[in-house]
Amino acid sequence: MTPSPATDLLSVQHLSASVRTRTGVRDIIRDVSFTVGRNEVVAIVGESGCGKSITVQAVTRLLGPQVQVSGDVDFDGAHLLGLSEPQLRKIRATRIGTIFQDPMASLNPLLSIGYQLAEAMRGLGTPAAQCRVRALDLLKLVGLSDVERRYSEYPHELSGGMRQRVMIAMALMGSPQLLIADEPTTALDVTIQAQILDLLASIRQQTGISILIITHDLGVVAELADRVVVMYAGQVVESAATVDILSRPRHPYTRALLSTIPRPGARRNADRIRLNEIAGTVPANITGLKGCAFAPRCGRAQAICGVEPPALEALAGRSVRCFFPETDMRGGS
Secondary structure (H helix, E strand, O other), rough: OOOOOOOEEEHHHHHHHHEOOOOEEEEEEEEEEEEOOOEEEEEEEEEOOOOOOHHHHHHHOOOOOOOEEEEEEEEEEEEEOOOOOOHHHHHHHOEEEOOOOOOHOOOOOOHHHHHHHHHHHHHHHOOOHHHHHHHHHHHHHHHOOOHHHHHHOOOOHOOOOHHHHHHHHHOOOOOOOOOEEEEEOOOOOOHHHHHHHHHHHHHHHHHOEEEEEEEOHHHHHHHHEEEEEEEEOOOEEEEEHHHHHHHHHHHHHHHHHOOOOOOOOOOEEEEEEEOOOOOOOOOOOOOOEEEEOOHHHHHOHHHHHHHOOOOOEEEOOOOOOOOOOOOOOOOOO
């Protein structure tokens, strides 16, 4: 997966991370590679514990000094893993915006929304006289009504959807080129989820921003993403255009994920069809793991899968990490 300077805003190549514990060094992600093009939406999907959030935190170097990160991360010509902390802080503030998972935990409950927005903008060097105007403009951009009132309110006075919109406004303060959204619709009801997705799509259309979204919700993927990166046990197991992932999954794990999606109106003998599930769990420790990490849960696994790790290889216009990829080109069932 060679980066293309003309189209790729972010190129992540062979990214690995390990943490030192009292019992030794423990791997948390292994040899992760993917790209995000300009004005492109890329989704990273997988079950909880697959390494989605850790990967993005490794890219932006938010994991702390106890975590060792290796590989190459190129962001619009800047090699992020080689930058000093002040240089990296400037990029995080102005060129990469991040929406974290829990907006209530990310906002200070003791400070008004307006104060928090203005404080962040002062940190970017915005003149004090312009901070309020810019904050109000951003609150309007993210679709909040009565922004003068919202500016003076505290986080607990806003609904979950409103708080998420405030977090999106905060992430856009520096007019970033890349927006990272970590589970932006978690804990929101279905109606509000749709509104947040529509908002992200609208912001992309208006600003040309690239979006890297982390989610376990394949409905979010279908709604927003151009390409999908499927992760399992700290590795990329498949990546392709969204339409190909949803209609023609090649990795058994991708197909298994798709098979768990509820089918509206699907009934048999007037009774609801039982939802599919993926037997087993994601391995808690991937250090020293032999063979394919998904092999114990895979119905297609053969002897080689338990002893030799498959490489991520180009296959029919996508990348797949599997010795025996799916050949049935229909979607999950």
